Amino acid sequence: MKQILSVFLLYIGLATCLLAQHPYDAIKQDIRRAGGVFNLYNFDTAPAAKAPKGYKPFYISHYGRHGARMSSYSTTYETMLQMLTEAHEQNNLMAKGENFYQKYSLFYPQLRLRGGDLTTRGQKEHHNLAHRMYTNYRQVFKKGIKATAASTTSPRAMMSMYAFLEGLRECCPDITIASSASAADVIPLNPFSVSNPDCSATDAGFLNPNAVWLDQLDAFYIKMLHPADFLSNIFKDIEPVKKYGNLYDVEQLFYEICCSAQCMEDKEQLWDIFDIDELCHFWEWNNLKYYLSKGPAAHSNGRQWAFVWRTLQDVIDKAEIAFQSSTPVIDLRFGHDIILMSMMTLLDIKGWNDAVKDEDVKYVWHAYDIPMASNFQFIFYRNKQNDILVRYMLNEVDQELPIKSDIAPYYKWEDFKKFALQRIGVAKQILKNTTPPPKKAHAKERKSSLG
Numbered sequence: 001m002k003q004i005l006s007v008f009l010l011y012i013g014l015a016t017c018l019l020a021q022h023p024y025d026a027i028k029q030d031i032r033r034a035g036g037v038f039n040l041y042n043f044d045t046a047p048a049a050k051a052p053k054g055y056k057p058f059y060i061s062h063y064g065r066h067g068a069r070m071s072s073y074s075t076t077y078e079t080m081l082q083m084l085t086e087a088h089e090q091n092n093l094m095a096k097g098e099n100f101y102q103k104y105s106l107f108y109p110q111l112r113l114r115g116g117d118l119t120t121r122g123q124k125e126h127h128n129l130a131h132r133m134y135t136n137y138r139q140v141f142k143k144g145i146k147a148t149a150a151s152t153t154s155p156r157a158m159m160s161m162y163a164f165l166e167g168l169r170e171c172c173p174d175i176t177i178a179s180s181a182s183a184a185d186v187i188p189l190n191p192f193s194v195s196n197p198d199c200s201a202t203d204a205g206f207l208n209p210n211a212v213w214l215d216q217l218d219a220f221y222i223k224m225l226h227p228a229d230f231l232s233n234i235f236k237d238i239e240p241v242k243k244y245g246n247l248y249d250v251e252q253l254f255y256e257i258c259c260s261a262q263c264m265e266d267k268e269q270l271w272d273i274f275d276i277d278e279l280c281h282f283w284e285w286n287n288l289k290y291y292l293s294k295g296p297a298a299h300s301n302g303r304q305w306a307f308v309w310r311t312l313q314d315v316i317d318k319a320e321i322a323f324q325s326s327t328p329v330i331d332l333r334f335g336h337d338i339i340l341m342s343m344m345t346l347l348d349i350k351g352w353n354d355a356v357k358d359e360d361v362k363y364v365w366h367a368y369d370i371p372m373a374s375n376f377q378f379i380f381y382r383n384k385q386n387d388i389l390v391r392y393m394l395n396e397v398d399q400e401l402p403i404k405s406d407i408a409p410y411y412k413w414e415d416f417k418k419f420a421l422q423r424i425g426v427a428k429q430i431l432k433n434t435t436p437p438p439k440k441a442h443a444k445e446r447k448s449s450l451g
Contacts, residue, residue, distance in 0.1 A: 020363075023280075023283075023284075023287075023362050023363070023366060024280040024362075026366075026368075027276075027279070027280055027283060027368075028276060028280075031269070031271050031279075032262055032368075033283070033368040034258075034271065034274075034279050034280070034282070034283050034368075035258070035259040035262060035283075035368070036259075036283055036286045036287055036290070036367035036368050037290070037337045037367050037368070037370055037371065037372075038068075038259035038260065038262065038263060038371075038372065039367075039368040039371035039372065040068060040121070040125075040262065040263070040371055040372055041067075041068075041125050041129075041371050041372055041373040041374065041395070042371070042395070043128065043132075045395070045396045045397055046397070048136070048393070048396070048397075048398060049391075049398055049409055049410075051381050051389070051410065052381075052389065052407050052410060054383040054384065055381035055382060055383050055387075055389055055410075056139050056381060056382070056383075057137045057139050057140050057379055057380065057381050058139070058140060058328065058380060058381065058382055059140065059319065059322045059323070059328070059329065059330065059379075059380040060133065060137060060140055060330040060331070060377060060378070060379055060380070061315050061318060061319055061322075061330075061331045061377070061378040061380070062133075062330070062331065062332045062333060062375060062376070062377045062378075063311065063333040063334075063335065063339060063340065063343075063375060063376050064126065064129065064160065064161075064164065064332070064333065064334050064335075064373065064374075064375040065160075065334075065335065065336055065337050065339075065340060065370070065372065065373060065374045065375065066118060066122065066154065066156040066157045066159070066160040066334065066335070066336065066372070066373070067118055067119070067121065067122025067123060067124075067125040067126050067156075067160045067163070067372050067373040068118070068119045068121040068122035068125060068263035068264075068372040068373065069116060069117060069118050069119060069122055069156045069260070069263055069372065070111065070114045070115060070116060070117045070119060070260050070263065071111075071115055071116075071256050071257065071259070071260040072115055072116050073115045073116070074111075074112070074113050074114065074115030075115070076115065076253065076256055076257065076260075077108065077111040077112065077114070077115070077257070078112075079244060079253060080104065080253055080254075080257055081104070081105075081108050082244075083241060083244050083250075083253075084097070084100070084101040084104060084105075085101075086240070087101070087235055087240070087241070088101050090240070091236075092235055092236050092237055092240060093234065093235060093236070094232075094233060094234055094235065094236055096233050096234055096273065097233075097234035097235055100234065100270065100273050103268060103270060104257070104270070107261065107264075107267065107270075110264070111260075116154075116155065116156060117155070117156065118155070118156040118159040118160060118163075119263050119264050119265070120264075120265055121263055121264060121265045121372075122156070122159075122160060122163075122263065122372060122373065123159065123160070123163040124163075124265075125160075125163075125372060125373035126160045126161075126163040126164040126167065126373055127163045127164065127166060127167040128167070129164060129167070129373060129375065130163075130164045130165070130166075130167025130168045130170075130171070131167050131170070131171055132396065133168070133377075134167075134168060134171035134172060135171075136396075137379065140328060140330060141171070141172045141175070141328070142328045143174065144174075144176075144327040144328065145172065145174075145175050145176070145327065145328040145329065145330070146175070146176045146177075146178070146327060146328070146329045146330075147165070147168060147175055147176070147177045147178070147329070147330050147331075147332060148177075148178050148179075148329065148330075148331050148332065149161050149164075149165055149177065149178070149179040149180075149332040149333075149334070150179070150180050150181070150182075150185045150189060150332070150333055150334070151179075151180070151181040151189065151333075151334040151335070152181065152186055152189045152190050152334065152335045152336065153181050153182070153183060153186065154335075154336070157181070157334045157335055157336065158181045158334070160334050160373070161179060161181070161332070161334040162179070164332065164334070165177055165179060165332075183195060187310055188310050188311045188313070188314035188333070189311075189333055189334070189335045189339070190335050190336060190339065191307040191308050191309075191310040191311055191339070192204055192205060192206070192307055192308075192338060192339075196307060196310065198307055198310070198431050199307055200436035201436075201439075202436045202437040202438065202439050203303070203307070203436045203437065206293060206294070206338055208293075208437070210437040210438065210439060210440060211292075211293065211437060212299055212300060212437050213292040213293065213297070213299055213300075216292065216299070216358070217285070217288060217289055217292060220285055220288055220358050221248055221285050222248075224281045224282075224284060224285050225248065225251065225278070225281055225282060225285060226278060226281075227247035227248050227250065227251040228247055229278075230251050230254075230274070230275070230278055231247060231250060231251065233275075234254075234273065251282070254273055254274075255274075255282050255286075257270065258270045258271050258273065258274070263372060283368075284361075284362050286367065287361060287362060287365065287366065287367045287368075288358055288361050288362075290337075290338075290341060290365070290367045291361045291365045291367075292304070293338070294338045294341045294342045294345075295341060295342075295345055295352065295365055296345050296352070296353050296354060296355050297355060298355040300434060300437075301430060301433075301434050302426075302427070302430040302434070303430055303431065303434040303436075304342075305341075305342040305345045305346060305427075306346070306426075306427035306428075306430040306431050307342070307427075307431070308339055308342035308343050308346050308427070309346060309423070309424045309427035309428060311333075311339055311343060312343065312346060312347075312420055312423070312424060313424055314333075315378055315420075316417060316420060316421070318331045319378070319380065319390075319413075322380075323388065337367075337370045337374065340370050340374055340375070340376060340394070341367075341370055343376060344394065344399075346423055346427060347392070347399075347401060347420075347423065348401075348402050348423060349399055349400070349401065349402075350400065350402075351364060351365070351366075352365065369394075369395075371395070374394070374395050375394075375395060375396075376392065376393065376394050377392075377393045377396070378390055378391070378392055378393075379391050379393065380413070381410070387412070388412070388413035389407070389410045389411065389412060389413065390410070390411055390413050390416050391409050391410050391411070392409070392411075401416070401419065402419070403415050403416060403419050
């Protein structure tokens with residue numbers, strides 16, 4: 001009976017999602033969403049819910065993804081230029097392809113050797129987010145405040161951290177800051193690293209060649225996408241481009257270039273190389289990739305997201321230290337999108353916790369909701385009686401947790417802590433009762449910017 005009820009509730013939830021705005025319509029409304037995690041941060045958030053009477057903010061625990069960036073690999077840009085130049089010189093470009101080539105040629109000098117770099121837009125995103133944090137929670141930034149900031153060793157994450165800290169110092173010149181970017185601190189910042197004792201070599205990373213879901217993803221790719229049709233609108237003869245990879249790889253190359261182009265400032269967008277329907281299909285495939293690798297998909301019984309319990313444990317541990325501090329403090333972390341996604345699943349938040357069929361993923365899971373510079377913030381409040389409340393925000397928007405509260409989105413700290421430790425326990429059991437993927441690489445090496 002319990003199983004039947006669970007299935008019924010799942011279908012009710014899915015039906016509710018189906019009645020909401022279709023993700024394809026959301027993409028057509030704002031083409032930037034087609035980039036999934038290359039979507040740009042939305043600074044037009046609605047005013048947050050006011051705190052209950054008598055409670056004031058006193059502590060912030062934060063995790064921020066790096067800001068807008070370039071494609072992960074400089075070879076992405078080199079390959080595109082070589083392929084288009086060759087086709088141009090051989091008169092093998094359709095009008096649409098020639099137009100793209102002319103625009104891309106103007107872009108290229110600013111792309112060369114910039115693989116993985118944070119863009120100026122990305123720096124400004126974090127600079128602005130720091131100003132917003134100060135403005136929204138000025139009561140936290142009292143005299144003597146100390147900020148502890150830690151980043152993964154990825155240059156774009158480190159650059160994002162320093163852009164954020166620069167913004168904080170502009171607002172609060174007297175703030176004391178301790179920052180680091182060390183492999184010694186990486187486990188809570190990226191628990192999907194082999195530095196984590198929970199994580200085997202075949203678990204680690206996003207572009208994991210041992211992942212059990214790669215064949216499943218490839219099958220969806222073949223079902224959804226039409227690279228021959230796409231490329232026939234660009235090249236008069238598509239046979240010569242096959243030396244740069246199979247047609248699916250070549251189409252993905254165009255997608256990655258378009259994704260990273262929107263992360264640059266004051267540049268013409270390149271999305272018009274895609275037919276809007278094919279673009280939506282490409283987004284759906286890419287969206288599924290994140291769902292299978294770091295979301296609630298059933299294939300690994302939760303092993304793909306459970307490692308992030310260490311990030312949540314770090315939030316709890318540092319909060320309890322902050323509660324005892326005689327001076328105001330904030331804790332800042334800087335890393336990557338996959339931690340934010342998995343945290344939403346770990347916290348069992350609606351929209352991030354449903355195990356559904358591949359074709360239904362687009363209704364319950366949206367990678368574009370984890371844009372460049374996305375972040376979660378735990379904001380802590382207390383009253384004169386020293387009762388503590390906490391709210392959880394994704395991209396400065398309150399999230400509803402599955403915790404009983406008459407004052408949601410505010411939750412009593414003890415209630416939240418009990419819930420969080422229970423979810424940590426679930427994650428630990430998952431890791432104890434599941435096995436790492438076998439050391440059997442997928443037939444094709446995975447090298448993509450979409451991670």
